[in-house]
Amino acid sequence: MQINRETDYAVRCVLYLCGRKDGAITMADEISSAMNVPRSFASKILQKLSRAGIVASHQGVKGGFSIARAPRNISMLDIVTVIEGPLALNVCLESGESCGLSPSCPVHPYWHTLRTGVEELFAELTFDRFLEDRLPGKPMPPRTPLRTKKTTK
Numbered sequence: 001m002q003i004n005r006e007t008d009y010a011v012r013c014v015l016y017l018c019g020r021k022d023g024a025i026t027m028a029d030e031i032s033s034a035m036n037v038p039r040s041f042a043s044k045i046l047q048k049l050s051r052a053g054i055v056a057s058h059q060g061v062k063g064g065f066s067i068a069r070a071p072r073n074i075s076m077l078d079i080v081t082v083i084e085g086p087l088a089l090n091v092c093l094e095s096g097e098s099c100g101l102s103p104s105c106p107v108h109p110y111w112h113t114l115r116t117g118v119e120e121l122f123a124e125l126t127f128d129r130f131l132e133d134r135l136p137g138k139p140m141p142p143r144t145p146l147r148t149k150k151t152t153k
Contacts, residue, residue, distance in 0.1 A: 007083040009037040010045045018071040018127045027064040052082040077122035089115045
């Protein structure tokens with residue numbers, strides 16, 4: 001599983017807007033330049049985020065984009081879902097229905113558990129947390145190792 005480039009860019013755009021004071025209206029060019037997102041990509045991404053209610057689009061000469069929700073109410077899962085659609089991890093989880101092998105497949109429940117775990121983690125990662133972690137002088141948070149079950153032979 002790999003988050004696509006568009007999702008990475010969307011996270012950058014939302015992070016930038018969340019960091020603006022008082023929901024300031026910001027032009028796509030500024031967001032693009034500040035977050036190293038290609039301009040054409042930034043505009044398309046911001047429109048998707050606007051349709052989803054994560055950012056607000058403002059028309060006119062002084063138009064642009066602003067954050068539409070408090071950073072604590074925007075999660076990584078929100079962004080991934082808007083850009084990539086629902087998490088599936090495996091084709092048998094995509095449609096909400098199990099594949100024909102699910103009743104006898106010993107792996108199916110694990111695919112489901114993995115998807116649920118990733119969704120829960122992404123839902124917990126909110127943009128207020130990202131803003132806090134990037135404060136000047138504050139070290140980056142340590143990487144959390146994945147929990148793995150050790151097997152004995």
